[in-house]
Amino acid sequence: GFTRNFSSSSSLNAIKTISVVGGGLMGSGIAQVAAQVGQNVTIIDVKPELLEKAQKSIHSNLTRVGKKMYKDDAGKIDSFVKESYDRIKVSTNLEDGADVDLVVEAIVEKLDVKQQLFNKLDQLCPAHTILASNTSSISINEIGAGIKRKDRFGGLHFFNPVPVMRLLEVVKGDHISEETYKAMMEWGKSVGKTCITCKDTPGFVVNRLLGPYSAEAIRMYERGDASKEDIDIGMKLGAGYPMGPFELADYTGLDTNKFALQVMYEKTKNPVFAPIPLIDKMVAEGKLGIKSGEGFYKYN
Ligand code: CAA
Ligand code: NAD
Secondary structure (H helix, E strand, C coil): CHHHHHHHHHHHCCCCEEEEECCCHHHHHHHHHHHHCCCEEEEECCCHHHHHHHHHHHHHHHHHHHHHHHCCCHHHHHHHHHHHHHCEEEECCHHHHCCCCEEEECCCCCHHHHHHHHHHHHHHCCCCCEEEECCCCCCHHHHCCCCCCHHHEEEEECCCCCCCCCEEEEEECCCCCHHHHHHHHHHHHHCCCEEEEEECCCCCCHHHHHHHHHHHHHHHHHHCCCCHHHHHHHHHHHHCCCCCHHHHHHHHCHHHHHHHHHHHHHHHCCHHHCCCHHHHHHHHCCCCEHHHCECCCECC
16 A cells, blocks of 8 residues: 555665755754754855854753753763764865765855855755755745756755644645655655645745744734733643744744745735734834844843
8 A cells, every 4th residue: 555655665765875055053952953863964055164063962952852861870871972972074165065865054044145045056966956945935946946956856844843742744845756845755754754745825834824823923922912921821821832822933043934925925814924013013123023032022
């Protein structure tokens, strides 16, 4: 049946070595989850200091995971951390990351910068290499518009924090082959994620639904219907969400939030995604959330 076809065809294409381009928040998490399950990973970033930062954060997150896996067994924790960490190489030279089975792009959320990168990767990588973008809100088809291997290209959308969130959205562009799609699904499973499939629609599944939720929470606060603290408590205790909408907006970043709403508004014209004056004001003031020290709440 389907299961048998799935495993036999995908084992031929099993992804064993990967590169992650962009070693920021998401890229370092993606590199970590792959290294944790025995895959060799190369992280490419334009700035050496960001590669150093990525390595530090991966080391401390691996220790967190190791402690959870092996409780008080310090020897096992140490070897898990060391072995996983040693599978990760870093470089500022894209060519060092080209000869792999899969490249996951996690650089800045800008269409032209992503297009340039994929055009370069298309030239540098061997024919079998699958190229994937972790974009939150840009169209997969548009990102891959200039590449030749359109059948070996798609979206692999992770969630923050990558080592903890169990979901991976596998996004099918218009030209992806069934073989590539299956290899991407199987790779997602191999790094411990539950994969869902979506078409190349604005916001895919999760952000398309989080957008109206987050926007309406902010409008509710703007109207003075309830305090932001009470709205957060409401959604945590009344709906079982781990964070309330304002905590989540600060966690994700208000600039990211604004950009995602903007893209979904442009593409769908649905007024639920229309610009929100309060977000525009806060972003203009540099109140971006946890990363800038202040958003809806203050952080030290
Ligand atoms: N690496 C490894 N482990 C981590 C971690 C990290 N970076 N961050 C947290 N953890 C682990 C902790 O060790 C802890 O493990 P145990 O419970 O087993 O001890 C667990 O995760 C919970 O962490 P904390 O106790 O520190 O804090 P918490 O209970 O508040 O959980 C949270 C933190 C997991 C972030 C949780 O609040 C949560 O799930 N929030 C919602 C996050 C969310 O919705 N993310 C999606 C955003 S949308 C997106 O990403 C898409 C996009 O395109 C923008
Ligand atoms: P980030 O700013 O933390 O990291 C981006 C990294 O890419 C930086 O280290 C930067 O130096 C590097 N970079 C920029 N241009 C580059 C280039 N041309 N070549 C190599 N490296 C380059 O950003 P992030 O939050 O990790 O987001 C990365 C991607 O993941 C974006 O497309 C974003 O939309 C998506 N995403 C973000 C989240 C989130 O919650 N932050 C969730 C899912 C998806």
